Amino acid sequence: xxxxxxxxxxxxxxxxxxxxxxxxxxxxxxxxxxxxxxxxxxxxxxxxxxxxxxxxxxxxxxxxxxxxxxxxxxxxxxxxxxxxxxxxxxxxxxxxxxxxxxxxxxxxxxxxxxxxxxxxxxxxxxxxxxxxxxxxxxxxxxxxxxxxxxxxxxxxxxxxxxxxxxxxxxxxxxxxxxxxxxxxxxxxxxxxxxxxxxxxxxxxxxxxxxxxxxxxxxxxxxxxxxxxxxxxxxxxxxxxx
Amino acid sequence: xxxxxxxxxxxxxxxxxxxxxxxxxxxxxxxxxxxxxxxxxxxxxxxxxxxxxxxxxxxxxxxxxxxxxxxxxxxxxxxxxxxxxxxxxxxxxxxxxxxxxxxxxxxxxxxxxxxxxxxxxxxxxxxxxxxxxxxxxxxxxxxxxxxxxxxxxxxxxxxxxxxxxxxxxxxxxxxxxxxxxxxxxxxxxxxxxxxxxxxxxxxxxxxxxxxxxxxxxxxxxxxxxxxxxxxxxxxxxxxxx
DNA sequence: CGGTCAGTTGAAAGGCTTCAACGTATGTGG
DNA sequence: CCACATACGTTGAAGCCTTTCAACTGACCG
Numbered sequence: 410x411x412x413x414x415x416x417x418x419x420x421x422x423x424x425x426x427x428x429x430x431x432x433x434x435x436x437x438x439x440x441x442x443x444x445x446x447x448x449x450x451x452x453x454x455x456x457x458x459x460x461x462x463x464x465x466x467x468x469x470x471x472x473x474x475x476x477x478x479x480x481x482x483x484x485x486x487x488x489x490x491x492x493x494x495x496x497x498x499x500x501x502x503x504x505x506x507x508x509x510x511x512x513x514x515x516x517x518x519x520x521x522x523x524x525x526x527x528x529x530x531x532x533x534x535x536x537x538x539x540x541x542x543x544x545x546x547x548x549x550x551x552x553x554x555x556x557x558x559x560x561x562x563x564x565x566x567x568x569x570x571x572x573x574x575x576x577x578x579x580x581x582x583x584x585x586x587x588x589x590x591x592x593x594x595x596x597x598x599x600x601x602x603x604x605x606x607x608x609x610x611x612x613x614x615x616x617x618x619x620x621x622x623x624x625x626x627x628x629x630x631x632x633x634x635x636x637x638x639x640x641x642x643x644x645x646x647x648x649x650x
Numbered sequence: 651x652x653x654x655x656x657x658x659x660x661x662x663x664x665x666x667x668x669x670x671x672x673x674x675x676x677x678x679x680x681x682x683x684x685x686x687x688x689x690x691x692x693x694x695x696x697x698x699x700x701x702x703x704x705x706x707x708x709x710x711x712x713x714x715x716x717x718x719x720x721x722x723x724x725x726x727x728x729x730x731x732x733x734x735x736x737x738x739x740x741x742x743x744x745x746x747x748x749x750x751x752x753x754x755x756x757x758x759x760x761x762x763x764x765x766x767x768x769x770x771x772x773x774x775x776x777x778x779x780x781x782x783x784x785x786x787x788x789x790x791x792x793x794x795x796x797x798x799x800x801x802x803x804x805x806x807x808x809x810x811x812x813x814x815x816x817x818x819x820x821x822x823x824x825x826x827x828x829x830x831x832x833x834x835x836x837x838x839x840x841x842x843x844x845x846x847x848x849x850x851x852x853x854x855x856x857x858x859x860x861x862x863x864x865x866x867x868x869x870x871x872x873x874x875x876x877x878x879x880x881x882x883x884x885x886x887x888x889x890x891x
Numbered sequence: 892c893g894g895t896c897a898g899t900t901g902a903a904a905g906g907c908t909t910c911a912a913c914g915t916a917t918g919t920g921g
Numbered sequence: 922c923c924a925c926a927t928a929c930g931t932t933g934a935a936g937c938c939t940t941t942c943a944a945c946t947g948a949c950c951g
């Protein structure tokens with residue numbers, strides 16, 4: 410059951426047994442990829458899409474001067490490059506953060522789903538729109554929040570998403586990002602991320618470091634980050650007070 | 651032919667006559683909406699999706715302190731809130747910029763397209779992924795470029811998109827955005843936008859004002875904004891030197 | 892012709908970056 | 922088991938890009 414976490418914890422994602430089985434049989438192979446490895450490159454022709462089964466990955470773009478901008482962060486259950494299906498190629502890079510396990514689904518299999526299973530097709534479409542909603546929230550985060558707000562918002566987001574796929578215990582979860590990575594996700598320098606992480610810790614909001622995050626005061630963190638989990642389309646959980 | 655501009659000028663968007671006809675007959679009604687009017691509100695239940703036929707619109711989110719963040723800018727041919735189809739509601743606001751004409755397509759009609767016309771359905775899906783690609787570029791723009799770069803990038807993007815749908819003449823096009831709006835799109839204040847617009851003009855790159863933009867030196871503007879039109883999936887045009 | 896809204900400009904303040912050095916953990920080879 | 926390399930994290934000081942605050946201009950309109 411490699412598709413176990415696909416759309417897990419999301420509203421409006423009712424899949425029938427038959428649909429889950431269809432998705433499962435569409436998988437060609439499952440592969441484990443080392444940490445910090447490029448999976449797909451900008452402009453590359455895509456013949457399959459990959460579902461992240463275990464581990465963490467991200468999308469990113471490179472600026473001319475060598476700086477990176479992270480575009481999204483992915484957790485198990487995310488259909489990472491389904492964006493390459495309708496257009497047959499992708500416009501950004503995809504890479505792993507930690508060691509990760511991917512299920513490969515050839516595009517011909519998705520073609521068949523489009524023809525035979527309109528509802529499952531709509532759910533695949535839906536999952537790419539969840540990414541779009543995530544992107545919009547990142548625009549808001551970077552465009553309108555200050556450094557502390559950006560970090561707080563990012564932490565709230567990862568907390569909720571990890572919780573939805575059962576990867577949170579005692580308000581802590583794996584977050585294998587360096588301060589450099591966090592800066593590339595939030596449009597900040599690693600130096601400034603360092604100072605903000607420290608402030609969040611001193612203020613008792615969250616502890617970030619050593620590949621882990623622990624949320625100490627979600628309510629306060631959500632206030633600082635102007636975070637509202639609606640855009641994640643999650644079933645009810647601890648983040649809805 | 652209200653769907654005349656749908657996917658116009660985009661690569662990988664071959665629609666058959668029958669598909670265009672099917673889309674055309676899916677339209678329930680066409681409506682003209684005044685400038686600066688809210689079309690859909692965050693959290694609203696959606697029963698139809700709208701195709702922008704003429705005029706300009708945008709997506710946006712409000713921050714607590716009253717500031718807005720624009721999330722995308724829409725030109726004729728854009729299927730603005732198709733994002734509300736698979737999930738039945740939207741997570742952001744949509745409003746007009748100028749007076750605009752919309753074609754309304756009920757979700758039941760899209761359901762039928764999903765069942766009867768898998769290829770057209772894939773094209774609808776594709777059009778929402780163009781939005782996602784746009785969102786990613788906006789993240790990059792705001793996260794990694796300075797003020798001049800952000801404005802330059804935004805101008806290159808609107809220039810290319812307007813050109814693709816035949817709304818550019820003599821390198822000039824309608825851009826009915828105030829400097830305040832431009833600031834909300836780029837994560838800047840209107841005061842700073844003013845200074846940058848002035849600099850772009852003095853440097854001979856572009857003239858922005860009075861609801862119009864004119865590109866004087868696209869190559870230089872693209873360099874400043876680190877702009878590459880790949881993500882727009884456009885047929886060849888003047889922007890590919 | 893006053894009122895409003897967009898645009899313009901100057902001066903001061905501030906948040907974040909830059910630069911640079913140092914600390915700390917982990918791993919590897921002699 | 923220590924010496925060394927490397928990568929990540931920490932801290933301070935200086936500088937700059939952008940914001941903030943404030944005032945003024947110009948265009949349009951009832």
